[in-house]
Amino acid sequence: MKKFSLLLLLIPTIVLANIPVKNTPIPGGIAVIDFESNHANPKASYNKVPLYVQHIKDQHYQVLVGIPLMEKLGKKTIKVQDFSTRLLDFEVTKQTYTEQYITLKGKNKKYVNPNLTHMDRIKKERPILSSARKIFSDKNLSSGLFIRPVNGVTTSPFGLKRFYNGEARRPHTGLDYAGDIGTPIKAPADGKVILVGKFFFNGNAVFLDHGQGLISVYIHMNNYLVKQGQFVKQGDSIGTIGQTGRATGPHLHWGVYLNQTVVNPNLLLGKINEI
Numbered sequence: 001m002k003k004f005s006l007l008l009l010l011i012p013t014i015v016l017a018n019i020p021v022k023n024t025p026i027p028g029g030i031a032v033i034d035f036e037s038n039h040a041n042p043k044a045s046y047n048k049v050p051l052y053v054q055h056i057k058d059q060h061y062q063v064l065v066g067i068p069l070m071e072k073l074g075k076k077t078i079k080v081q082d083f084s085t086r087l088l089d090f091e092v093t094k095q096t097y098t099e100q101y102i103t104l105k106g107k108n109k110k111y112v113n114p115n116l117t118h119m120d121r122i123k124k125e126r127p128i129l130s131s132a133r134k135i136f137s138d139k140n141l142s143s144g145l146f147i148r149p150v151n152g153v154t155t156s157p158f159g160l161k162r163f164y165n166g167e168a169r170r171p172h173t174g175l176d177y178a179g180d181i182g183t184p185i186k187a188p189a190d191g192k193v194i195l196v197g198k199f200f201f202n203g204n205a206v207f208l209d210h211g212q213g214l215i216s217v218y219i220h221m222n223n224y225l226v227k228q229g230q231f232v233k234q235g236d237s238i239g240t241i242g243q244t245g246r247a248t249g250p251h252l253h254w255g256v257y258l259n260q261t262v263v264n265p266n267l268l269l270g271k272i273n274e275i
């Protein structure tokens, strides 16, 4: 037995493969920027936020930049840091997202104009959620494209401009998949559970860290099956579909963050025609 564990220790660390993301430099998209470096561990940042850097081959590296949904179009600049500091430009191009009008009635009205007690709770939850989205692990924890967390149809696309009872709200920051309450939700990629909890808007939620600022979130869950700090493998059940928090019906809201910016999860699935 001892010999066996020693052997395991001697096996070299598996080098993780890259995530083959297509260059989609639109608001809510991912800009893929290639560069050369002789450094073993070059770093990059956008507006001072660290970026996802992957090693392609030899001196060829690639940066993945999450572009905010509200980003202005035009020339943007990232900073690459190796033996020196360089600036690299990219261009954000236009994307038109559709609009949706939602009517919330009865007890669901509290989600349109929350009362003081709810506001208090929302304020307390805000820093917990935002610090989870700001986690940056130095190494990538997953490799390759993501898989879908559930099989249901997409009921609400990413980027949809939404109005609750006529009042404009933030555009839709994820993908909604329809599904019956209790349907298992699978981890789309390897990662670490960085947040598990019950929140006012999000209901039961799980946050997974896939490394280097790539974070996926699962919202409105019926229940969760993972603990904070736990590592999950692609395909592991992390919880089930529910209708907790601000949800008009049972569904999974799936969000993906890159450099603290919400991006279209379809890009991680390799689907570029569905944006």
Ligand SMILES: [Zn+2]
Pocket: 156, 172, 173, 174, 175, 176, 252, 253, 254
């Ligand atoms: Zn949603």
